[in-house]
Amino acid sequence: MRRFYRVGPAGVHRPAPTPTTPETTDGRAHTILELLTPLQQTNSGCALIVCNTVAEAQATHDLLSTAWSTADDPPLVRILHARMPARQCTAVTRRLQRWTGPRGKRPARPFVIISTQVAEQSFDVDFDLVISDLAPLALLLQRAGRGHRHPRTDRPGWAPTGCPRLAVLTPTGQLPPPAWGDIYPASLLRRSRELLTSLDTSTINVPGDVQHLIDQVYGPEFAADDDTTRIAEDARRTVTAHLTSITPPASVRDLHPLTNTDEHPDKISTRLGTDSIRVLPTYRTPDGRHWLHPSHHNQRTALPQHVGAADRHTIRRLMNATIPVNSQWLDQTDPATAPPANWSAVPGLRDLALLPQPVSRTTVRPYRGRGRLILLNLTNGIVRS
Structure with a gap:
């Protein structure tokens, strides 16, 4: 199925310096509030904000709670990330799927969900607008898929059916910003930013344009210093994954290797590089x-x-x-x-x-x-x- 995504707020890829501060009139906070204006003014619709760090998600939640604290009937705001008690994550996830799943029934009030990378995969949700921090292009396309995912008859007028929009918040200056740490390789962030700012049109055809765009960011011909570091790190992680991977069921002849983790107890984790x-x-x-x-x-x-x-x-x-x-x-x-x-x-x-x-x-x-x-x-x- 062909899907066309508009990239950037109102077709413009706007710089959004970090950190999130309401006083920064040309910064991330101002951009987010401006993007959410139609939702608040029409009292309709829903939006997903995907942040690259938990701290940024928390700051964004506080921003909206403060900015809308004096409104008579403000939109609902919910936050979801991995650094919450398991029961709280489960409750928010279930509520979110009731609201935005394939047969979801939205609440009477508009709402905003602020999340981290947990919204990228295995999350069958549907929003009228997706706002995302800058990330490698492949992840941005994954996040875009959380917009207009299911057919609906109650889309608000500011988010017409067939025109999903991904607004990318792009930091100016150093990539990644110091507050992000090394969550994503600098080379992929840099080329993703360069690609988005150089697009001739704000519309991306999925899947028609995907391979061409991916090649411009991940192509093997890139050989900058940070690319060499990234490729070496990817190779190291691949080897580590093979060493600590669980044997496929059809290949199991002995149960002992599945339970003997003495050789690599410090390397087994949900995500490589985490402890x-x-x-x-x-x-x-x-x-x-x-x-x-x-x-x-x-x-x-x-x-x-x-x-x-x-x-x-x-x-x-x-x-x-x-x-x-x-x-x-x-x-x-x-x-x-x-x-x-x-x-x-x-x-x-x-x-x-x-x-x-x-x-x-x-x-x-x-x-x-x-x-x-x-x-x-x-x-x-x-x-x-």
Whole structure:
């Protein structure tokens, strides 16, 4: 099926310097608010904002919440990323699929979903407008597919059927911006930006134009210094993936290799290059006790000290409150981060680390990790400052 995408706001690929600050009139914040003006003015439609980092997604959520705080009936704003408790991610994902899935029924109010790369794949959703941070072209095309994905009869007038739009927020200056870290190779970001700014038309035909555009960004003839680094890193990761991959079922003759991870325990992770650990946020009172809720007066919210392998209800409740984070964030030599000793016989629980946030009757303070403060915000998820 042919689909035509308009790239850039109103056909213009607009620079959007980071970071997100409402006061920057020509920056990212101003651009986002301007793009969402039709949604707010007509009180109709929905938009997806895909951010490259969790911190930028959180800042964007705060931006919209602040900008629309005085409106009589503002659009709904929801945030979704991996640095949220498992139960919260599940709840937001299910709600989002009810609203935007193939047979989704939208709420009466317009809404905006702010997400990270979790929206790129295995996510059957449909939005009237997609706004994205700059990313390698292949990922931008993947994100564009979250717009006008299903036939609908209730598209708002500002997003006519058959004309999906992807607005790309392009940083000026250094690529990647320091706030992004090394999440994407600089060479792919640079050529994606150059390609988008040089297009003769703002319309991209999918799939007709895809191969031609991909070749301009990923072609083997590129040999800049950062390309050489990227190619070498890709080769290293390919070798690592082969070494730690799980044998296909049809090739299994011995179950031992599937369970023997002693050779590469530090290399097995969901994403190559990450070293993550699941943390269980708790609220630590001055007496050293841990609680699962800031209002720690209820015995049900006390951190259970004795959990057996057969207590599936408690195990499920605890695991649904966990969050994956970089293992380097916590000082795991701090006794306060150690789970109860009696959890040692329970798979999953024994490998957790606690995130002990000091709490009093009126105040929850962040936990000081390795040089940074870490706090669970009940809306935004884990915030690191």
